[in-house]
Amino acid sequence: xxxxxxxxxxxxxxxxxxxxxxxxxxxxxxxxxxxxxxxxxxxxxxxxxxxxxxxxxxxxxxxxxxxxxxxxxxxxxxxxxxxxxxxxxxxxxxxxxxxxxxxxxxxxxxxxxxxxxxxxxxxxxxxxxxxxxxxxxxxxxxxxxxxxxxxxxxxxxxxxxxxxxxxxxxxxxxxxxxxxxxxxxxxxxxxxxxxxxxxxxxxxxxxxxxxxxxxxxxxxxxxxxxxxxxxxxxxxxxxxxxxxxxxxxxxxxxxxxxxxxxxxxxxxxxxxxxxxxxxxxxxxxxxxx
Numbered sequence: 001x002x003x004x005x006x007x008x009x010x011x012x013x014x015x016x017x018x019x020x021x022x023x024x025x026x027x028x029x030x031x032x033x034x035x036x037x038x039x040x041x042x043x044x045x046x047x048x049x050x051x052x053x054x055x056x057x058x059x060x061x062x063x064x065x066x067x068x069x070x071x072x073x074x075x076x077x078x079x080x081x082x083x084x085x086x087x088x089x090x091x092x093x094x095x096x097x098x099x100x101x102x103x104x105x106x107x108x109x110x111x112x113x114x115x116x117x118x119x120x121x122x123x124x125x126x127x128x129x130x131x132x133x134x135x136x137x138x139x140x141x142x143x144x145x146x147x148x149x150x151x152x153x154x155x156x157x158x159x160x161x162x163x164x165x166x167x168x169x170x171x172x173x174x175x176x177x178x179x180x181x182x183x184x185x186x187x188x189x190x191x192x193x194x195x196x197x198x199x200x201x202x203x204x205x206x207x208x209x210x211x212x213x214x215x216x217x218x219x220x221x222x223x224x225x226x227x228x229x230x231x232x233x234x235x236x237x238x239x240x241x242x243x244x245x246x247x248x249x250x251x252x253x254x255x256x257x258x259x260x261x262x263x264x265x266x267x268x269x270x271x272x273x274x275x276x277x278x279x280x281x282x283x284x285x286x287x288x289x
Contacts, residue, residue: 017169017275019115026114030122034097035129053089053134057082064203074205076240079142083236084202084229086138090131091164091225092193097123098172099189102180102285109285116282117275120172124165131161142236149239156256157235160228163267167224170271177274177281200225201233206252221252224263230255 020027061081074080098120102109105119139147149157179185197203200223210217220226234251252259 017117017121017271020117020121023115023118027118027122027125030118031125031129034122034126050133050137053082053085056089057085060085060203076145076237079138079145079240080205080233080237081203082138082141083232084200085197086131086134087160087164087229087232088197088200088202088225089134090127090161091168091228092196093130094124094127094165094168095171095175096189096193097127098168099175099179099186101172102176103183116285117173117278120176120278121169123172124169127168128165138236142240145240146242147236147240149235153235153239156231156260159260159264160231160235163224163264164228166271167267170267170274173274173278174270177278177285180281180285196225199223200229202229206230210252221259222262222266224266227255227259227263231260 057078061078064081101119101123102116109116109119175185175189201209206226209220213220230252234255238251
């Protein structure tokens with residue numbers, strides 16, 4: 001009995017995200033529940049993971065690639081565009097759902113105690129499940145046009161995916177906790193999601209921003225999503241270019257040697273800050289909900 005008593009933990013005094021590993025079975029259940037609820041009564045089901053980004057891609061490709069003629073100045077613009085869209089979609093979906101995760105699970109939180117971090121983390125896993133089919137389509141399209149990536153490019157793309165998951169989890173913990181007390185957080189996140197696609201080089205090339213911002217370009221590059229999208233372009237788009245299609249500056253200067261480490265540090269710092277805020281605010285979730 002004494003040994004069991006030693007294992008008891010006062011509610012709200014857990015180890016935060018570290019408790020998720022110990023409760024990974026619950027995490028799996030939450031992920032399955034989220035997926036089932038999202039596609040309940042849906043004819044296409046998980047196929048919406050393909051349909052929505054495909055429609056988004058077609059709209060941007062027609063509006064920017066054809067009407068604004070960006071396709072002419074950017075070889076394989078379709079690959080360039082889609083590789084950025086799938087990554088940003090993963091981040092925005094993770095952040096949006098993580099922000100609403102605590103409020104949406106209010107009934108469960110009021111009834112039993114379990115690590116509250118499970119809910120934002122589960123939404124990121126669900127978004128990853130939606131990201132994988134899109135990644136398969138992206139890889140198939142890249143292979144169709146002669147994709148020949150290096151081991152370094154594949155490793156960098158994998159690292160970027162995990163970095164975006166860390167960033168989305170950190171911001172999701174932060175906004176998810178604040179959203180319990182102030183529902184305005186949902187509107188703030190909606191605005192962030194709306195801006196993210198345009199605040200990173202998804203639809204345009206980074207050199208356009210450099211020409212406009214000049215010496216202040218580093219401010220733009222501080223955004224971890226900017227670095228993430230640029231590395232995804234380097235990993236998926238750049239290896240599809242032939243010798244006569246290569247443009248002079250496919251990758252921003254010091255992208256791997258400086259901006260990638262900086263982005264990783266910023267993402268980890270946001271995760272740490274988000275966990276601190278979540279840990280403090282979660283003490284009164286049950287009462288506020």
